[in-house]
Amino acid sequence: MVQPDLSHVSATAMAQQGLRLLEDFQGTQQLDQLSQAIERLRQAAFGLPAGSARQCLVLSELGRALRRRHELTGAEVDLEEAIPALTAACMTPEEGCRHLYLNNLANAYADRYERTTSLADLDRAEAALRRALELVPHDDPARSVIVSGLTSVLSYRYQRDGDVRVLDEAVAVCRDVVTADLAAPAQQALAMYHLAGALHEAYEARSDIELLHEAEDWARRATDGTSTDPDSAMYLAKLGSILTRRAEVERDPERLTEAEIVLAAAVLGTPPEHVRYAGYLNEMGNAVYARFKFTGELTQLDRALEIFQTVVAIGAEGGINEAGQLINLGNMLMQRFALSPELATLDNAISAFDRGVRMFGEDDPFLPMARSVYGGALLERSRHSDIAGQPERFLEFAIAELRRADRAQTGYAEHRRTIRNNLAIALHEQFKHSAHLPALEEAESLFRAILAVSCDDIAGRLATVNLAAVVTDRPGAGEDAWDEAGRLLRRAVEMTAPGHVDRVRVLRNLGVHLGEIARRRADAAAGAEATEIFEQILSMPTASSDSRVRAAVTIAELAAFTGDWTAATQAYGRAVDLLNATAVAALYRADRAHALSRFFGLASDAAACALNAGQPRRALELLEHGRGVLHGQSLAVQSTLAALHETAPDLADRFEQLTRELDAKPAGDDMNLPEEVVSALMEQRRRAAGERDRIVEQIRAIDGFVDFLRAPRADDLLGALRCHPVVVLNVSRHRCDALILRGGAVEVVKLPRLQSDTLIRQVIQFLGCLETVRDTNQPPAERDQAAAAITSILIWLWHSTIEPVLDALGFTGAPGRGQHWPRVWWCPTGLLTFLPLHAAGRHPHTFGSSGRAGGALGSFAPAAATIDRVVSSYTPTVRSLISAGARASSRPGARDGAPRVLAVAVPRAAGWPEIPRAADEVEVVRRRLGTVSVLSGAQATRANVLAQLPRHQWLHFAGHGVQDPFRPDTGELITVDSRDKGAVSIADVAGLRLPDAQLAFLGACDTVRGQVLLADEAMHIAGALQTVGFAHVLANMWVVSDRLSLEVTDTFYARIVEQGAGPGAAAHALHDGVRLLRGRLEQLPGTAHERRFGPILWATFVHLGP
Structure with missing residues (x-):
């Protein structure tokens, strides 16, 4: 001093x-x-x-x-x-x-x-x-104050050492001075406060409910008559904390209400700068979270989350409390993620846990439990990664963290069981990843050890559920194991009170088990009980949208197993209707995509059941409602927005503004922002989504807009379809079919030679062979072998799928001389979207030279290939084709003046191979079309491309495209500044509004290649461009040679100009260009590289649109 x-x-x-x-x-x-x-x-x-x-x-x-x-x-x-x-x-x-x-x-x-x-x-x-x-003398009133301090210190000592005898001493000495009643009222109240705290802690250590009851009694007495005491808020907070805990244990909502009132008084009676303010607020958050667990109301969880975020932001308490507050925040974020799967929320939970764990001392008794929840979050992250190797790394980190928690010598006994439960779950997951039997055996041993101690607490309930899964996963598990699992799951249901947030999960596990019993043993009673359980889940307010979809799907599968196709169709219909709730607008687009990826094939199975029930129109509706959910959300907007602007311009403007906001790309790189910023962004999105929902209801109240954003009916689809025939190819484990849409009817063509399991093998081989052929470092013999395998797959595709459809359509050969080439619009589902339907068949070694036929090119004899019988176009959904057709017919054609054309050339970009002919391709466009706006080289930046797109009607892009088939929403067009500013992504395109767009030609690789588990969602750049306005999009299914792309580009624009039909001639013009290319390649010597890889080189080009 x-x-x-x-x-x-x-x-x-x-x-x-x-x-x-x-x-x-x-x-x-x-x-x-x-x-x-x-x-x-x-x-x-x-x-x-x-x-x-x-x-x-x-x-x-x-x-x-x-x-x-x-x-x-x-x-x-x-x-x-x-x-x-x-x-x-x-x-x-x-x-x-x-x-x-x-x-x-x-x-x-x-x-x-x-x-x-x-x-x-x-x-x-x-x-x-x-x-x-x-x-101090025994009769001195000051003894009460000293004992209060000692009680508090002994509580800290117990928290460090885990020695319950220390707690026993704290309770004993404090009870002695309180019952002696020698101190002044204020000092006596302080002693009661500390006694209540010690008893509360003793309850957590011993699970003796009488200790909790006594704790509440002393806490109430401490608050009596202390309203003017400076420490009154401290006493209220202690009472509120004990009331919350007792309400949770005894399922007493009235006591929880009292806890919330008491804690609110403590918070309101304490200035924010007070060192204990954050602690009182933390207790308030615990009470609100308990309310959520009672009711399952998402608003309560959001309120709790907001409170814990405030607590962490204040950082007033520091030290041990700050670490605990971070763990609480992480727990809230995990719960929020479970109900609304935003990966940024999960990553922020992991970050909070990581920070909290680092703040605990190594000998802190709370550290093991903190490590446990951290490990649980890492385990969850392993289930939500599409990057190769990442799931295994996250799982490895999770197990390591959980083993550290289990090895710790400190901590509560109740926590110890929870820690071992989490470790066992992770080990079970490891077994499922690697089939490592010792991991499964250790998991079973841990679960049984937990249940040997106690079955009636939270840890016991969790272990009961998880052990049931383990015993049936044992290799060679017999009927005894399945019976034990059933007993365990029924016990878990009994242990979980109605309305509890875990009730859904426990019931679902029992329902799945009973469904499996029904299938294994042909047990109709088990199937009926399982159906009843899943019906119950569908009606539960605490069930997430994901849980509801799964419940409806399981009901459908059980009905299908018994051959009740009508009931299966009805249940699948409910599941499809719930899919939109799974992809709620409040989620970022990538998170919506991830949520939908968990239900791959649902719509196709639903349609197959409808076909088995003799309901082809319902099959079409289910395919349209359950496929292209994200695509359809945007298309539904585009199709009615113009009329809405005329009727209710203010609502239309606000709706558009909110839709752009919700479709926007996340701020920052992969949301690597501070937690408070991400949380604010998420809350902003939730508010925007809520307002958008309210506006949708207002719009539906307007005459003529009652079906705004609702899925269309089959009659509406067939009536609006101007392009036909449309062939919807449905692949399901139940059956495979083609639905031919023409003349207002749905014609079903069975495809018995197309099997879902065979298709999986063929697509895996096809994609692998493509990678081999494109890799110039591979030995020539292996590349030739891969090319031959692709040829075989195309022949299989012809016989199993395409030929029966074309025969049913009457397209049994090539058009004769002077005849117009017929068109077919292909709408493949599932993994069929990865195969070139237009290239299916046998391709001759020599190209015919008989000249043009019907304005196109000569034919082959026999015409045993799609490209030799019809002009092919693709559409992700029927809605997409209808929408594109409506846009094409409402916009200026070729005779209404030259289109405004934007041509982009990116021959060089950092980190990417050079494309020597990219600039030549743009020059071809300029030479064929005349006036063209060009962005080339240094001008071809992300910002310039996005700024210029709305000002033009046509787009030609010559550069690199990229799409990871195993990660959603990763399609991109590479610009010159992609390394620094990012590429033009699907999310960027989705945020555009292009009312004048007509045609886009993407001379770039992988621009119409989707994501494997989202094959029905058109999650690629071509689909995104079509959604935002381009009626016609030409794109590539895989890697394209820049020299061949230049060749096809030249032919395409030459035909467009010759025919004078504008974008409406796009499909025929591309067909001509591809057939010419194929013919030239087939005339090369048999040893020529391009001859050997023929279909791989020309089949990449496709047309989307009317």
């Missing part, structure tokens, strides 16, 4: 002023008054004789005042000054005061321990308090 000038006043007078100000502060609680008292006492301490009784008194009061200001402001400097002052005070020559000074010193050490978790501070606090107890 710096010695102040005391010349103007005596030290004794200064001390008197300070003590008087301190006494006044006790009544006013004015911080300024406290600060003045501290200054006076500080000055007096310097002026009084060193070591005198008077100085020691002043130093003790100064230390108390500094500690109190630390409580109110959180200023650590006050606590650091208080401890030396209080230490000096304990040297007082007056024996009768020393126990009081020791108590004050101990409290200061305990305060610092809360911030630092320094064992030395805890030891000093306990030593000072025990010495004070030795000095």
Whole structure:
């Protein structure tokens, strides 16, 4: 300290002023008054004789005042000054005061321990308090205060060491002084408060409900008559915490309501800068979260999450409490993720857990449980990664963290069982990934060990459910194992109260088990019970949309197993209707895609059941409703927006604004932003989604818009279809069919030679062979072998799928001379979207030279290939084709003036191979079309491309495209600044509105290649461009040679100009260009590289649109 000038006043007078100000502060609680008292006492301490009784008194009061200001402001400097002052005070020559000074010193050490978790501070606090107890007479009222401090310190000691005997001592000494009733009311209330806390902790350690009841009783008595006490908020917070816990244990909503009221009073009665404010708010968050667990209301979870985010942001308590608050926040984020699967939320939970774990001391008893929930979050992350190798790495990290938690020597017994449960879950997951039997055996051993201790707590319930899954996963598990699993799951249901947030999961596990029993044993009763359980889940407010979809699907599968195709169709219909709820607009587009990927093939199975039930129109509806969900959400907007602008322009504008906001790309790189920023963005999206839902309801109330954004009926689809025939190819494990749409009818063509399991093998081989052929580092023999395998797959595709359809359509050969080439619009489902239907068949080694036929090219004999019989176009869904046709017919054609054309050439981009002919391709466009706006080289930036697209009607892009078939929403067009600014992504395109767009030609690789588990969602750049306005899109299914792309481009635009039909001739023009290319390649010598790889080189080009 710096010695102040005391010349103007005596030290004794200064001390008197300070003590008087301190006494006044006790009544006013004015911080300024406290600060003045501290200054006076500080000055007096310097002026009084060193070591005198008077100085020691002043130093003790100064230390108390500094500690109190630390409580109110959180200023650590006050606590650091208080401890030396209080230490000096304990040297007082007056024996009768020393126990009081020791108590004050101990409290200061305990305060610092809360911030630092320094064992030395805890030891000093306990030593000072025990010495004070030795000095204080048994009938001295001050004994109550000292015991209160010791109780608190012993609680910290238990939390570190896990020795329940320490808690027993705390309860015993505190109960003694409380029952003696020697202290003043304020001191007695403080002792009751500490006794209540010790009993609460004893309950958590021993699970003896009587301890919790007694804790509540003492907490209530502590709050009686203390409304004017400065510590009244502290007493209320303790009572609220105990009430919350008892309400959870005894399922008592009325007690929880009281807890919320009491905790609200504690929070409102405490200034935000108070050191305990965050702690009280934390308890309030626990109560709100408990309310969510009672009701399953998402608003309660969001409220709890907001509270915990505020607690962490305040950071007022620091130390051990800050670490715990981070763990609480992580738990809330995990719960939010479970109900709304935003990966950013999961990643933020992992970040919060990681920070919290790092803040705990290695010997802290809460650290094992913190590691456990951290490991659980890493385990969950392993289930939500599409990047090769990432799931295994996350799983490895999870198991390592959980093993650290299990090896810890500290912690609560209840936590120990939960930790081992989580470790066992992770080991079971490892077995499912690797078939590593020791992992499964260890998991079973852990679960059984948990149940051997207790079955009736949370850990027991979780272990019961999880053990059921393990015993049936054992290799060669017999009927005894399945019977044991059934008993375990029924027990778990009994242990989970109705309305509990875990009730859905426990019921679902039992329902799945019963469904499997029904199939294994042809047990109709088990099937009926399973159906009843899933019907119950569908009606439960706590069930997530994901759980509801799964419930409806399982009901459908059970009905299909019994051959009740009508019931199966009805249940599948409910599942399809629920899919849109799974892909809620509040999620980012990539998260919506991930949510939908879990239901790959649902719509196709639904349609197959409808066909078995003799309902082909219903099959079409189910395919349209359940496929292209994301695509359809945008198309439905586009199709009616113009009319809406005329009828209700304000609603239309706001709807568009909100839709753009919800379709926008996440801010930052993969949402690598601070948690509070991400949380704010998520909350903003939830508000926007809620407002958008309300606007949709307002729009539906307008005459003529009652079906706005609703899925269309089959009659509406067939009536609006101007392009036909459309062939919807459906692949399901139940059956495979082609639905031919023409003349307002649905004609079913069975495809018995097309099997879903065969298709999976063929697509896997096809994609692998493509990679081999495109890899010039592979040996020539292997590339030739891969090319031959692709040829065989195309022949299989012809015989199993395409030829029966074309025969049914009457397209049994090539068009004769002078005849118009017929068109077919292919709408493949599932994995068929990865195969070139237009290239299916046998391709001759020599190209015919008989000249043009019907304005196209000569034919082959026999015409055993799609390209030799029809002009092929593709559409992701029937809705997409209808929408594109409507746009094409409403926009200017070729005779309405030259189109505004944007040509983009990106021959070089950092990190990508050079494309030598990209600029030549753009020059061809300019030469064929005339006036063209060009972005080339350094001008072809992401910002320029996105800015220029809305100003043009046609787009030609010559550059690199990229699409990862195993990750949703990753399609991109590479611009010159992609490395620094990012490429033009699907999300970028989805945010555009292009009312004048007509035609896009993408001379780039992989631009119509989707994602494997989202094959029905048109998750590629071509699909995105069509959705936002381009009626016609020409794209590539895989890698394209820049030289061949230049060749096809030249032919395409030459035909467009020759025929003068504008974009409407796009399909025929591309067909001509591809057939010419194929013919030239087939005329090359048999040893030529391009001859050997023929279909791989020309079949990449496709047309989407009317």
